[in-house]
Amino acid sequence: MAIQTSINGKAVALSAEPDTPLLWVIREELGLTGTKFGCGVAACGACTVHVDGEPTRSCSVPVSDVAGKSITTIEGLKSADGTLHAVQTAWIAAQVPQCGYCQSGQIMAAVALIEKTGRPSDAQIDAAMTNLCRCGTYPRIRKAIRAATGQAAQATQGAV
Amino acid sequence: MTDNPTPDIAPEAPLKRKGLKRRAFLIGGVAIVGAGLFGISIADRNAAKDAKARITGEGEHSFATWLKISEDDVVTIYSPHTDIGQGSNTGLAQMLAEELDAAWEQVRIVSAPAEPAFANVGLGRGFLTEMTGQPAIINGIPQSFLAFIARQMNLQITGGSTALRFTGQMTFQKVGAATRLALMETAAKRLNVPVEELTTQDSRVIHAKSSQSLRYGELAAQAATLSLDNEPKLKDPTQYRLMRQSMQRLDIPAKVDGSAQFGMDFAIPNMRVATIQAAPVRGGKLTSVDTAPAMAIKGVEKVIKLENAVAVVAKGYWPAISGLRALAPSFSDGGHADVSTASIFKAHDDIIAKGEADGEAGEGDVQVGLGAKPIQAKYQVPFLHHAMMEPFALTAHFKDGKLDIWGGMQDPLATKMLAVEVSGLDADDVTFHPMIIGGSFGRRLPMYMEIVDQVTQLAMQLPYPVKLIWSREEEVAQGAYRPQSSALLSAALTDKKRIAAYRNDYAQPESSESETVFPYILPAVSRRHFAHVSNQNTGAWRSVNSTQQGFYNESFMDELAHAAGEDPVIFRRNHLKADTRHLRVLDEVAARSGWNTPLPAGRGRGVALVESFKTIVAMVVEASVGEDGMPKLHKVTTVVDAGSIVNPDAAMAQIEGGTIMGLSSAIGEAITLEKGAAQQSNLSDYLLLTMAQSPLVQDIHFLNSGAPMGGIGEPGVPPAAPALANALFAATGKRIRNLPIMTQAKG
Numbered sequence: 018m019a020i021q022t023s024i025n026g027k028a029v030a031l032s033a034e035p036d037t038p039l040l041w042v043i044r045e046e047l048g049l050t051g052t053k054f055g056c057g058v059a060a061c062g063a064c065t066v067h068v069d070g071e072p073t074r075s076c077s078v079p080v081s082d083v084a085g086k087s088i089t090t091i092e093g094l095k096s097a098d099g100t101l102h103a104v105q106t107a108w109i110a111a112q113v114p115q116c117g118y119c120q121s122g123q124i125m126a127a128v129a130l131i132e133k134t135g136r137p138s139d140a141q142i143d144a145a146m147t148n149l150c151r152c153g154t155y156p157r158i159r160k161a162i163r164a165a166t167g168q169a170a171q172a173t174q175g176a177v
Numbered sequence: 178m179t180d181n182p183t184p185d186i187a188p189e190a191p192l193k194r195k196g197l198k199r200r201a202f203l204i205g206g207v208a209i210v211g212a213g214l215f216g217i218s219i220a221d222r223n224a225a226k227d228a229k230a231r232i233t234g235e236g237e238h239s240f241a242t243w244l245k246i247s248e249d250d251v252v253t254i255y256s257p258h259t260d261i262g263q264g265s266n267t268g269l270a271q272m273l274a275e276e277l278d279a280a281w282e283q284v285r286i287v288s289a290p291a292e293p294a295f296a297n298v299g300l301g302r303g304f305l306t307e308m309t310g311q312p313a314i315i316n317g318i319p320q321s322f323l324a325f326i327a328r329q330m331n332l333q334i335t336g337g338s339t340a341l342r343f344t345g346q347m348t349f350q351k352v353g354a355a356t357r358l359a360l361m362e363t364a365a366k367r368l369n370v371p372v373e374e375l376t377t378q379d380s381r382v383i384h385a386k387s388s389q390s391l392r393y394g395e396l397a398a399q400a401a402t403l404s405l406d407n408e409p410k411l412k413d414p415t416q417y418r419l420m421r422q423s424m425q426r427l428d429i430p431a432k433v434d435g436s437a438q439f440g441m442d443f444a445i446p447n448m449r450v451a452t453i454q455a456a457p458v459r460g461g462k463l464t465s466v467d468t469a470p471a472m473a474i475k476g477v478e479k480v481i482k483l484e485n486a487v488a489v490v491a492k493g494y495w496p497a498i499s500g501l502r503a504l505a506p507s508f509s510d511g512g513h514a515d516v517s518t519a520s521i522f523k524a525h526d527d528i529i530a531k532g533e534a535d536g537e538a539g540e541g542d543v544q545v546g547l548g549a550k551p552i553q554a555k556y557q558v559p560f561l562h563h564a565m566m567e568p569f570a571l572t573a574h575f576k577d578g579k580l581d582i583w584g585g586m587q588d589p590l591a592t593k594m595l596a597v598e599v600s601g602l603d604a605d606d607v608t609f610h611p612m613i614i615g616g617s618f619g620r621r622l623p624m625y626m627e628i629v630d631q632v633t634q635l636a637m638q639l640p641y642p643v644k645l646i647w648s649r650e651e652e653v654a655q656g657a658y659r660p661q662s663s664a665l666l667s668a669a670l671t672d673k674k675r676i677a678a679y680r681n682d683y684a685q686p687e688s689s690e691s692e693t694v695f696p697y698i699l700p701a702v703s704r705r706h707f708a709h710v711s712n713q714n715t716g717a718w719r720s721v722n723s724t725q726q727g728f729y730n731e732s733f734m735d736e737l738a739h740a741a742g743e744d745p746v747i748f749r750r751n752h753l754k755a756d757t758r759h760l761r762v763l764d765e766v767a768a769r770s771g772w773n774t775p776l777p778a779g780r781g782r783g784v785a786l787v788e789s790f791k792t793i794v795a796m797v798v799e800a801s802v803g804e805d806g807m808p809k810l811h812k813v814t815t816v817v818d819a820g821s822i823v824n825p826d827a828a829m830a831q832i833e834g835g836t837i838m839g840l841s842s843a844i845g846e847a848i849t850l851e852k853g854a855a856q857q858s859n860l861s862d863y864l865l866l867t868m869a870q871s872p873l874v875q876d877i878h879f880l881n882s883g884a885p886m887g888g889i890g891e892p893g894v895p896p897a898a899p900a901l902a903n904a905l906f907a908a909t910g911k912r913i914r915n916l917p918i919m920t921q922a923k924g
Contacts, residue, residue, distance in 0.1 A: 108433045158868065
């Protein structure tokens with residue numbers, strides 16, 4: 018039986034087996050490959066999406082759990098006319114990504130943090146941004162979050 | 178497995194530079210045959226012709242293999258390097274476009290086809306220069322011969338911090354400059370003016386006198402028929418408009434909106450997904466497996482047995498991994514069941530104690546200098562996993578006698594050649610399509626590309642395309658780790674606080690001699706390699722042997738400073754030559770870090786100075802110990818002398834990230850072995866540094882010394898671990914001689 022949900026504002030009926038992790042439904046059934054597979058055990062955060070606005074590690078959520086919920090992936094962050102989200106713009110300005118593989122998840126985590134806190138402190142950033150980055154882009158992620166939340170002055174002070 | 182084409186990265190021979198020399202010699206043997214085969218040009222004519230056929234379409238014109246100009250002025254550069262996020266493609270584009278005087282907005286850079294015509298000549302030249310250490314010799318070798326070598330070695334590799342250093346300087350700048358001259362020559366004829374009166378800017382040739390100008394696109398067709406100048410004059414750096422500028426990275430926009438397509442993301446109609454488990458004990462074989470439990474899972478289509486692995490092919494990754502997990506395969510242990518972390522360290526101790534080194538380098542009489550009672554310390558580091566964020570994923574399709582493979586590897590051409598070997602097909606029937614890579618750090622180098630072997634075997638027996646994905650568990654268990662390694666350091670001090678003799682006895686599979694630069698001037702110094710090989714695959718891990726050697730030497734220098742009762746910076750200064758780059762870097766980091774200023778109670782500063790890949794980095798870490806016993810990083814100050822820098826912001830990013838990777842390995846990372854197999858299973862127990870653990874402040878400075886360009890992707894890593902360990906010693910009085918630090922904090 019199809020699972021009804023909403024992805025990036027569009028209603029969809031999913032045919033995957035109910036125990037399939039949301040990640041694989043997003044990637045393989047819906048073809049939205051911006052959400053990444055990194056570990057499969059919710060340790061790295063590369064698969065982070067929003068489920069009803071909450072940052073969620075989609076590799077560890079069975080698709081049956083999101084029935085009737087609203088999911089946003091990295092592809093859904095841009096506005097309808099293609100304008101980048103302010104966090105994405107800040108990410109480019111700070112030249113954050115290196116290999117880029119974890120960055121969809123990082124951006125989704127950052128957007129959720131900013132929606133929740135407005136202007137996150139360093140401690141709030143540390144607590145929320147637990148996604149792993151092997152390239153070591155953490156200083157620039159912090160800088161981009163600060164810049165996107167009107168704390169650009171601190172951004173030039175600290176991280177980079 | 179193909180012959181390892183990367184002498185600079187994984188030296189084979191234990192003795193000082195012997196591996197490199199041997200290879201150069203071997204190449205020298207080929208020279209007699211090779212030199213006469215090709216005409217002389219930047220990229221020899223045969224290759225250029227083949228390249229042209231592969232990349233040019235209607236209205237497009239190719240120059241010297243690597244460059245294409247379209248009649249509507251788009252400049253497309255074909256990079257033989259894989260941009261893994263280090264920004265090398267942007268840097269290469271800056272270098273070529275600079276000399277070409279191209280309009281930056283019209284410049285594109287894409288992966289070169291994985292074909293011999295695009296073998297990396299500049300890289301071959303770079304390797305040879307470093308091998309012999311005598312550029313003069315290299316300059317005497319015909320370019321055509323270097324091209325020949327590059328193809329012989331399937332050279333299309335990214336590693337050794339070489340992209341801009343070798344390929345950029347030795348090929349791309351010249352291609353840009355030579356093409357510009359050809360365009361000017363063409364314009365001179367067309368405008369009927371002397372070429373000396375022409376200038377170039379933003380993809381136009383300009384004749385100021387007559388206020389005329391021509392677009393490169395208008396000139397390209399005719400210019401492409403001219404033969405190019407092999408040694409064109411390059412710009413004076415004062416004229417640079419693109420180089421030495423922080424141009425935004427060309428790959429970044431696609432990496433913030435999810436549109437970048439990594440190997441993991443590739444899909445074609447009818448494709449199936451496979452996942453695999455190889456023998457958990459390296460060297461073991463698959464002995465038996467009951468395939469029924471996997472086949473019972475909905476979506477699973479096939480279980481395929483390989484010599485040392487079992488693969489499950491399914492409609493998607495989830496049924497594939499569920500099927501694999503349902504299996505209980507039996508593997509042999511290859512006779513390695515008694516291998517453990519402890520057994521390897523014991524073997525290291527034993528061979529070092531026996532004293533029969535496999536290789537020695539250094540100078541002076543160390544034995545006499547050390548005397549009867551040297552200061553000694555034993556250091557140990559564990560295997561390290563690369564932990565690239567994108568697990569291996571390659572898609573392969575065998576159809577109508579042709580094999581296509583898609584994905585990201587660090588040497589596309591070697592990847593193709595391995596698939597040729599495994600499939601038994603002709604090289605012309607195998608195509609590798611390079612895609613964006615989600616991290617590598619050495620893991621995707623050609624030494625251990627078992628995934629290429631595996632996916633080729635699967636594709637050759639399947640009627641549909643198959644994407645083989647390694648689970649993270651497989652990735653951790655089947656690493657090509659940085660080797661577990663031990664060192665026994667010995668030294669004697671004079672009564673004037675000077676080192677009289679210094680010995681570094683280290684045990685690990687390979688010699689580290691080709692990467693280790695010991696900058697201190699001592700009366701007697703010796704580095705002895707004791708070869709010990711376990712059942713594990715070990716390979717290049719970002720900055721290769723410079724990490725463990727940096728940790729050994731820079732920690733022990735700190736111990737000696739302490740034993741001498743001397744400040745660690747002053748002690749190092751006293752053993753460096755006056756007026757050297759090393760000394761300037763060290764002095765600068767001391768000044769910028771406030772080395773002599775007081776610190777709050779419980780905090781300490783540690784310094785380290787490491788040269789790797791011709792770049793010198795000094796780092797001061799300010800740290801304390803948290804209540805949980807874990808290190809707290811307050812500030813890292815870094816001074817880098819990489820000669821000259823092509824893109825300052827991208828270089829900065831490499832040092833930031835390299836530092837974090839070095840700190841991460843020092844604090845939390847270890848692969849340990851029990852019964853021949855890795856004990857770690859995922860990123861939940863192989864612990865990478867998090868944002869919260871990383872330093873809030875990284876203060877990084879580049880010294881533009883004007884020295885030859887050094888590497889930038891790797892040199893940030895090595896000084897981090899010793900600088901941190903030395904800082905913790907300063908804070909607590911406890912010396913750290915085993916990594917990772919975490920195991921000691923907890924234990």
